[in-house]
Amino acid sequence: MTDDDHLWFYCISDGSVRQGKEARGVDRMGPYPDRATAARALEIAAERNKAADKSDDDWNN
Template structure:
């Protein structure tokens, strides 16, 4: 088992959390170190996008 097979991934197609790369690459987010981190993937992405959008607004004045 490779290191990536021991990581957690979030599946965009069925919103499941899986260990290992069993979903197609374009359908998964990760890797995440824990199952809980993978379960929070969409929340994490949303927060990062909001922070990046705020930084862009500040940069653009």
């Protein structure tokens, strides 16, 4: 059992949420502390991208 076996991951290839590193690394987002957070992986990524884009815009202007 590895340290990541208790953490949660989002699998982008099929949209599933899995505990532990069952999916290939290229298909995995995470780790997340719980199932609910892992289920929001795409939403979290979109929020972070939006914040990074705003930061870039602020820097450039």
